[in-house]
Amino acid sequence: MSFETPQMDSAQRRRQQAEAKNELSVSHWQGELHSHTSTDISEPKIPEDIMEYREGSNCGKIPLELLTRYHAQEMKNSFMAITEHSRDASPEKAVSGITDWFYGMYLNNADWLRQRFGKTKEDLDSAELAQIKALAWENAKAVAHYGDERLENILAKIDDESGRLPMRIFKGVEANMLPDGSFDTDMVEQGRFDLVNCSIHPEVDPEGFAEIVKDPQKYQDLVLQGIANPKTNIMAHIGHDVDQEVVKQLDWDKIGQAAFENKVAIEINLRKLIKFIYRELMDYDKFPKSDTSWRDYFKEKLPELVPILSNPLIVYELKKYFEQGLSIAINTDEHENKFIDHATDKEGTQGEFKERDKRFWIAIKMLERYFNELFDQAGIKQKNIINTYTPEQLEKFLQKAG
Ligand SMILES: [Zn+2]
Numbered sequence: 001m002s003f004e005t006p007q008m009d010s011a012q013r014r015r016q017q018a019e020a021k022n023e024l025s026v027s028h029w030q031g032e033l034h035s036h037t038s039t040d041i042s043e044p045k046i047p048e049d050i051m052e053y054r055e056g057s058n059c060g061k062i063p064l065e066l067l068t069r070y071h072a073q074e075m076k077n078s079f080m081a082i083t084e085h086s087r088d089a090s091p092e093k094a095v096s097g098i099t100d101w102f103y104g105m106y107l108n109n110a111d112w113l114r115q116r117f118g119k120t121k122e123d124l125d126s127a128e129l130a131q132i133k134a135l136a137w138e139n140a141k142a143v144a145h146y147g148d149e150r151l152e153n154i155l156a157k158i159d160d161e162s163g164r165l166p167m168r169i170f171k172g173v174e175a176n177m178l179p180d181g182s183f184d185t186d187m188v189e190q191g192r193f194d195l196v197n198c199s200i201h202p203e204v205d206p207e208g209f210a211e212i213v214k215d216p217q218k219y220q221d222l223v224l225q226g227i228a229n230p231k232t233n234i235m236a237h238i239g240h241d242v243d244q245e246v247v248k249q250l251d252w253d254k255i256g257q258a259a260f261e262n263k264v265a266i267e268i269n270l271r272k273l274i275k276f277i278y279r280e281l282m283d284y285d286k287f288p289k290s291d292t293s294w295r296d297y298f299k300e301k302l303p304e305l306v307p308i309l310s311n312p313l314i315v316y317e318l319k320k321y322f323e324q325g326l327s328i329a330i331n332t333d334e335h336e337n338k339f340i341d342h343a344t345d346k347e348g349t350q351g352e353f354k355e356r357d358k359r360f361w362i363a364i365k366m367l368e369r370y371f372n373e374l375f376d377q378a379g380i381k382q383k384n385i386i387n388t389y390t391p392e393q394l395e396k397f398l399q400k401a402g
Pocket residue numbers: 089174199201236237
């Protein structure tokens with residue numbers, strides 16, 4: 001099979017040019033290792049359509065077959081990992097959002113109301129409205145509080161897609177760590193995944209995490225416990241949903257050492273950055289096409305959009321471990337993609353890809369420059385960044401071999 005294209009040549013050229021300057025190009029980045037997909041009926045008539053057909057993570061936006069195809073064909077990536085949430089990361093929010101959605105869907109389905117109550121929406125009394133709300137809530141819980149069956153389904157789908165694309169798809173998971181340090185699915189322990197992103201999402205159990213997120217020592221102990229778990233490959237977004245004052249007090253020397261010794265990569269999570277590019281920089285009402293002031297705005301914001309490496313105190317602690325080989329994973333924690341249009345009905349999913357916006361590319365170029373400065377300060381080389389590996393090298397890293 002040959003997938004040589006002009007774009008591939010220019011990617012190679014960009015890599016060579018960067019290497020000549022002792023730098024890394026965005027083309028060195030060979031794949032996303034933290035991504036969420038979701039498949040829903042695009043125009044559901046009734047909540048049961050969602051309950052029956054939903055796949056992936058509740059917070060994802062793109063069907064798996066399109067996201068993987070986009071990365072293989074358009075981005076020419078050589079691998080990616082699909083890492084759905086083991087369970088919803090914000091179950092309370094998910095239930096309340098889905099309840100409202102379902103309630104509206106029932107109320108606006110005249111056929112359903114007629115069958116069920118023999119009435120139109122306007123004629124419903126308060127007891128009937130309460131009954132519909134209760135049904136919406138029950139059904140929302142069924143969708144939000146999914147179990148291993150959702151993960152099993154995705155693993156099967158990855159098997160289906162894998163043969164079709166010139167790209168290795170790793171079977172991953174973003175596994176929630178609970179306050180006691182265990183994961184909320186046994187599938188991790190059973191070795192069902194090629195790649196495990198270990199995440200602390202305090203909203204999974206607000207009460208259980210209340211003390212932990214306030215106390216740097218307790219939070220750090222949990223991070224270290226996650227890193228020490230032999231199944232963990234990437235410690236995802238350390239400090240997520242935790243007060244910055246607490247994050248500042250973490251002992252990054254200990255975290256760096258533990259990650260190095262356990263062959264775990266520390267994640268640089270760029271979800272906020274991608275959201276910022278999509279929602280702010282690519283907002284052409286805010287910054288019209290001819291307006292280039294978005295560049296200064298972006299430059300100013302970069303340090304807060306690139307976590308961990310933008311903090312000189314953290315970098316100071318980690319630097320010696322980078323020299324010894326500590327790894328990082330640079331992930332966008334992909335949930336959405338502005339360049340994929342899609343629609344799903346009961347027969348399946350259709351989609352098409354849009355050309356990537358020019359401003360998007362300029363922003364990525366600026367990001368590349370910023371990352372090279374950070375790499376230089378931290379002593380980070382290509383071998384420290386697992387997203388730049390070949391699929392075979394990555395596989396070895398994930399197996400903690402050698
Ligand atoms: Zn997460």
